[in-house]
Amino acid sequence: MRVALVHDYLKEYGGAERVLWNLHELYPEAPIYTAFRVKDSSAGRAFAGCQIIESRLAPLIKHKNLYSPLRFLAPLIWKSFDLSAFDLVIASSSWYITRGFRVGSKTKVVCYCHTPPRYLYGFETSIEWQRYWPVRLYALVVNHFLRLYDFGSAQKVDYFVVNSENVRERVKKFYRRQAKVIYPPVEVEKIAAVTKNDRPGDYWLIVSRVVGAKGIEMAMEAAKRLKVKLKVVGEPAGLRWQARDLQAMGSEYVEFTGRAFDDELYHHYGRCRGFLALAKDEDFGMTPVEAMAAGRPVLAYRGGGYLETVAEGKTGEFFAEYSVDKLVEAMREFKPDSYSAADCRRQAGKFSKERFKREMVSFVKGSARAGVA
Numbered sequence: 001m002r003v004a005l006v007h008d009y010l011k012e013y014g015g016a017e018r019v020l021w022n023l024h025e026l027y028p029e030a031p032i033y034t035a036f037r038v039k040d041s042s043a044g045r046a047f048a049g050c051q052i053i054e055s056r057l058a059p060l061i062k063h064k065n066l067y068s069p070l071r072f073l074a075p076l077i078w079k080s081f082d083l084s085a086f087d088l089v090i091a092s093s094s095w096y097i098t099r100g101f102r103v104g105s106k107t108k109v110v111c112y113c114h115t116p117p118r119y120l121y122g123f124e125t126s127i128e129w130q131r132y133w134p135v136r137l138y139a140l141v142v143n144h145f146l147r148l149y150d151f152g153s154a155q156k157v158d159y160f161v162v163n164s165e166n167v168r169e170r171v172k173k174f175y176r177r178q179a180k181v182i183y184p185p186v187e188v189e190k191i192a193a194v195t196k197n198d199r200p201g202d203y204w205l206i207v208s209r210v211v212g213a214k215g216i217e218m219a220m221e222a223a224k225r226l227k228v229k230l231k232v233v234g235e236p237a238g239l240r241w242q243a244r245d246l247q248a249m250g251s252e253y254v255e256f257t258g259r260a261f262d263d264e265l266y267h268h269y270g271r272c273r274g275f276l277a278l279a280k281d282e283d284f285g286m287t288p289v290e291a292m293a294a295g296r297p298v299l300a301y302r303g304g305g306y307l308e309t310v311a312e313g314k315t316g317e318f319f320a321e322y323s324v325d326k327l328v329e330a331m332r333e334f335k336p337d338s339y340s341a342a343d344c345r346r347q348a349g350k351f352s353k354e355r356f357k358r359e360m361v362s363f364v365k366g367s368a369r370a371g372v373a
Contacts, residue, residue: 003030004086006078008096009067010034010052012209012235013042015184015286016114019163020092022185022353023112024050026360027090035077035096036062042235042259055080067096072142075100075149083107088364091157095119097146099153108367111157112182115167115283116174120147124213124280151175159367161360164284164305182360183308185353186286191266191293192345198270200296200336203229203255205272207265207287208279210236210256215278215301222327223253230276233268235259269294274336277306280322285309286351288316293348295341299334315339315347 005027007020024032024047031051036058038044055077061067074097083089084104091098094114103109118125120143151174154160160179162168171179204223208214216232223230230253260268269275275291277300284305288298292309298316300306310316316339319330 001087002085003027003088003090004033004083005030006033006081006083006089006091006093006098006101008035008092008094008098009062010037010043010047011041011062013046014209015163015284016092016094017043017046018286019112019114019184019356021046022356023090023092023360026357030090033081033083033101035074035098036067038062053081069138071096072146074146075153078153090364097150097153099157100149108158109156110159110161110364110367111154112161112163113167113171113179114163116170117146117150119143120150121170121174159363161363164308166281166305166308167283180363182356182363183351184284184286185356186289186293186348186351188289188293188345188348188352189354191269191290191348192295194263194266195270195294198267198294200273201271203231203272204274204276204331205231205233205268205291205296206276206278207233207268207290209234213279215276215280218322218324218327219276219278220251220254221324222331224251225324225328226331227253228273228331230254231257231268231272233257233260233265266290266294269296272296274299274331274334275316277301277310278327279304282306289348289351292316292344295344297334297336297339297344299330309347309351311343311347315344 005023031053033053035055037052037054057073057077061070078100081101083101086107089107089109091111093099093111095117154175154177160171160177161182162171162179163184165181168179168181171177206216206219219230269291275288275296275298277285277288277298282304288300289309291298292315298310300310300316300318301322302318302320312318319326
């Protein structure tokens with residue numbers, strides 16, 4: 001069976017790229033088609049040894065981050081790829097739509113949908129372009145046509161797989177399609193092994209790209225009020241001035257560590273007091289699972305994918321009102337010693353990479369036998 005993988009673009013390395021990497025491990029001979037790759041980026045370096053095929057428009061759209069304002073080119077980008085020679089195409093789809101490529105009559109298309117594009121359906125995004133009226137006007141026109149393309153290309157997919165029940169409901173609502181939930185892969189066993197001798201420290205932890213809509217500002221203000229330490233681990237992404245503004249808000253209680261890899265990152269988890277998961281309506285959210293794999297409890301906003309990963313009262317707690325005051329109150333009442341590291345790791349085990357690979361292979365094989373849904 002000839003297999004091709006398709007992914008939005010290769011720039012920052014986040015949860016979607018972890019999914020792509022595990023798909024690559026399942027199908028190591030499969031070429032990866034993408035809108036563009038930034039070679040010296042975290043994702044570009046991670047996939048350096050893979051067969052990457054960029055679109056013809058890559059030199060244009062990756063120049064000075066033009067891929068965002070030129071998002072209306074997405075239909076042209078994906079239609080330019082002829083994948084008709086492949087038996088199976090697995091598309092890792094999110095922000096850049098990543099569907100609508102040309103396929104053969106016998107080609108099966110499986111779309112692993114991280115979420116329908118948030119900017120098309122009224123969800124908060126990490127880059128708040130709508131603060132500028134010319135951009136709002138531009139988006140009003142462009143996004144109308146992109147929604148039509150997004151819906152139309154979704155109808156050409158044979159099977160949808162999604163990363164959470166949360167996203168399954170979005171796919172049902174916006175695409176009118178059914179989807180199979182296969183939770184994304186987390187390095188549960190590796191994290192547990194690396195952090196088994198770690199002891200909880202005195203700092204709260206956020207692991208996130210340094211952008212808006214992740215709750216970083218709220219956590220910084222809460223740490224300042226409570227006079228407790230907060231570490232923010234992650235690389236700047238999106239608009240650079242956003243990251244600079246966030247870092248400029250820093251105080252003696254907040255530390256931006258930059259991006260951390262593997263063991264260093266895992267020790268950040270294993271030695272924290274508690275993990276903060278603060279994004280609004282998160283699609284799934286891998287970082288709380290990573291924290292639990294390190295044996296640490298999670299304090300999360302009650303919404304989105306967090307409701308599927310954190311076991312309330314057993315591996316963490318939720319707060320319901322999205323405000324600094326309520327976060328401060330929740331952090332003050334949080335008792336990290338009351339949670340069992342074993343319970344946290346057991347909960348995280350439900351989202352392991354081994355389970356992801358097993359379920360993906362089983363689904364693909366079953367889909368190939370069943371024909372088009």
